[in-house]
Amino acid sequence: MRSETPVNQWEFSAYQVSLQPIAQVHQMQMRAWRNQPEIRQQMLDTALISEEQQLAWFKKASYDPKQLHWIVQFRDRLIGVTNVKSLEMGKSAAQASVLEPGLYIGDHTYQNNIIAFAPSLAMYDFCFAHFRVQQFRAVVKSSNTQAMKYNEKLGYQIISQGDVCVLELNYNQYTEQTAILRQLLSRERKATNVKR
Amino acid sequence: MDNQQKLQQAFTVALGVQPDAVTDSLQYNTIPEWDSTAHMILIAELENVFDVMLDTDDIIDMSSVKQAKVILQKYDINFA
Numbered sequence: 001m002r003s004e005t006p007v008n009q010w011e012f013s014a015y016q017v018s019l020q021p022i023a024q025v026h027q028m029q030m031r032a033w034r035n036q037p038e039i040r041q042q043m044l045d046t047a048l049i050s051e052e053q054q055l056a057w058f059k060k061a062s063y064d065p066k067q068l069h070w071i072v073q074f075r076d077r078l079i080g081v082t083n084v085k086s087l088e089m090g091k092s093a094a095q096a097s098v099l100e101p102g103l104y105i106g107d108h109t110y111q112n113n114i115i116a117f118a119p120s121l122a123m124y125d126f127c128f129a130h131f132r133v134q135q136f137r138a139v140v141k142s143s144n145t146q147a148m149k150y151n152e153k154l155g156y157q158i159i160s161q162g163d164v165c166v167l168e169l170n171y172n173q174y175t176e177q178t179a180i181l182r183q184l185l186s187r188e189r190k191a192t193n194v195k196r
Numbered sequence: 197m198d199n200q201q202k203l204q205q206a207f208t209v210a211l212g213v214q215p216d217a218v219t220d221s222l223q224y225n226t227i228p229e230w231d232s233t234a235h236m237i238l239i240a241e242l243e244n245v246f247d248v249m250l251d252t253d254d255i256i257d258m259s260s261v262k263q264a265k266v267i268l269q270k271y272d273i274n275f276a
Contacts, residue, residue, distance in 0.1 A: 016252055112225040114235050115256045153232050180236050187252040 001065055001090065008068045012126050015118035015185040019070035019082065019126075026071045027058050030081055033106025042144045044164070065092035072105075072119040080105035082119045084127060087137060097134045099127060118185055120154060121178060128171050136169040154178060199246075199275050203268070206245045207261065210238035220262035246273050 008021035022030065031054040033039060040046050049057075061067055066086040072079050082103045086096035093099060103120055105111045127133050138156060140147045142165050152158075155177030156167035197205070207218040211229040224230050230238075239255055242248070242264070248271040250258075258264050265275050 113256065113259055114232055117232060149231065181232065184236060184239060184255050185252055
């Protein structure tokens with residue numbers, strides 16, 4: 001399953017962040033983030049990525065309909081990367097009913113900040129609205145307590161536990177669990193400050 | 197109750213921590229009690245206590261007790 005043209009043509013903004021399809025110009029930044037020890041150690045594949053490997057991965061991923069990757073921008077800064085992958089044989093990410101999400105916030109400034117939820121909220125809203133996804137399924141190392149908590153805040157339920165945990169999320173769980181968070185992150189900017 | 201005491205009380209109520217834990221250096225996500233859920237409760241508590249409506253930029257930037265004071269000063273809430 002390979003496309004003749006780059007597959008990800010979708011870009012969107014919500015919750016104060018913009019998600020744009022990854023481009024070659026982003027690859028060195030993405031590699032630097034991905035190779036940070038604190039990010040690498042939470043990946044299922046912890047190996048360091050070389051420049052050649054990064055570019056080869058980008059060229060392959062860009063034409064693979066089963067995966068979509070976005071670079072995340074907040075206040076004119078690139079802060080991380082998010083993605084979805086189809087978990088169904090022969091179905092593109094846009095057609096699959098089950099998607100596996102991925103996210104890392106590479107910019108240290110925003111790793112421990114509530115804005116770290118914004119890329120996921122923007123991406124999930126978009127996917128539920130425009131794709132055929134019915135369910136997200138996340139695979140997380142059980143030692144990655146931060147990611148486990150993060151996913152639970154989005155409404156994920158733990159399906160299986162072990163060294164690697166599987167968590168699932170449907171639309172109703174997502175919308176119910178994130179209602180207040182989405183409201184807080186989508187208030188008008190520069191609103192009238194004083195209520196009275 | 198002065199604004200410093202109101203702020204301290206808002207944090208203790210929202211995060212469920214002891215008053216002496218509410219120092220300027222306390223930061224979001226550095227203690228289990230101040231996670232994203234508590235952050236939302238904290239925002240609601242601060243808005244209620246100080247009668248303000250924070251905008252999203254301020255909700256995002258409120259990453260410590262010290263920063264909360266800086267932000268609230270923009271809303272004419274002063275800390276001596």
